[in-house]
Amino acid sequence: MTSDGASGGAGGESVLLRAVRILETLTPDTPALTVTEIARRSGLHVATASRLVASLVGLGLLTRRPDRRLTVGVRLWELASRASPALGLREAAMPFLEDLHAVVGHSVQLGVLDGAEVIFVERLVAPGAVVNFTRIAGRLPVHASSSGVVLLAHAPPELQEEVLAAPLERFTARTVTTPDRLRALLADVRRQGAAVLPGHLHADAAGVAVPVRDAVGAVVAALSVVVPDDGSAHLRVPLLQASARGIGRALAGPVTTRNSSR
């Protein structure tokens, strides 16, 4: 193996990859696991998992709780968050998300593209809100979510072709599952500057999303709300577009034009 261990090792798999496989076992549904559970879920030998877990705990990337279960360490969260481009976007967007949330109620979220999925960097949700599948740091497929369709409509052509060529999973009777219909939907979204997807992901909910553009006009995120599917979802578009313009302005420069005291 090479001296930095970035490749090689047992089975040619790198230390870093094995560390990632360990971190991947900790999910919203399983945020705290024993070493044995981590070994089983990561497919690593218990001895290997145990050694790597000890190193990760030593570096603060994992935390060992009093009950011996492992959780994500504050240090890992800090390293990932403090210089994250997603966090800068999120901070610029936050005042606008708060205002939208206060006015619209239900769920307001901000998503970015990662591969062929949307990952949500922020989400404000009302407890009594309509059903919503998103979580912070959670993912949704691009073809079935309003945020995803907005991001895909402005993504590089190669990514669009990749998604159009792959199977399009059906979530409801209204999910777009054929390449032709998805292609037409993307064209609509580009023309209208918004995606309104009633019942595409869940029968009772409608997603409405608009693009957030940076100073040079590139689409860097999707701003979306999830509301009841009562036929009025499209009425949210102008409000979302106004908020998205505000976020774009905040991204472009210091946030000095807006006074959020209410």
Added chain:
Amino acid sequence: MTSDGASGGAGGESVLLRAVRILETLTPDTPALTVTEIARRSGLHVATASRLVASLVGLGLLTRRPDRRLTVGVRLWELASRASPALGLREAAMPFLEDLHAVVGHSVQLGVLDGAEVIFVERLVAPGAVVNFTRIAGRLPVHASSSGVVLLAHAPPELQEEVLAAPLERFTARTVTTPDRLRALLADVRRQGAAVLPGHLHADAAGVAVPVRDAVGAVVAALSVVVPDDGSAHLRVPLLQASARGIGRALAGPVTTRNSSR
């Protein structure tokens, strides 16, 4: 070196530690660096840094921008965030932080203890707000910030003694810098259930913090506001205490008792 590379390697330093040293070079002030800059700041040879950076990019933990600079990857943020205990706390607290922010204006923040420092897991800030040193995923020393004093007052005795035995950095004329005065302050905070620190960190600002307790009464976070130092900071305490109780309730169970539509 061991087969998993968690220890050993050049100079006996582990791959994981070197990966962390690389990630540490990306900060709020330097969120995008070239490989050469990363090598210099991490103290690694360019060849070593280059190899490790390539592995980190391959795993999605770093992203190489079109200008070749490296940034924190969405995948790293996702792994750190989706199962983070800090994020669960933050999600439970968010509706209350929004309400506080709307009512108090200025800055509202939620901090947890990591070693002898406070790390802020959430922060809502008004653009026209009084000066504030916190950032999301930023740190402050425990002795000089209201959040820190609250967390230290309820920390294990060993940690208290460790902080009391170390030098206490002075930020303003009013910073508490002697062990005796800090010990008295911690006792006050425990008795009064709040910390009010006018001008301890910055001459023009006052920090006010209260503990957030989980279902069994353990202090898990500090809820704080930073307001102008006009002598009225202590008037915020009851509002903060009411919000902290709400957060504690939300932490204890499903958030079903509160309707955030406004």
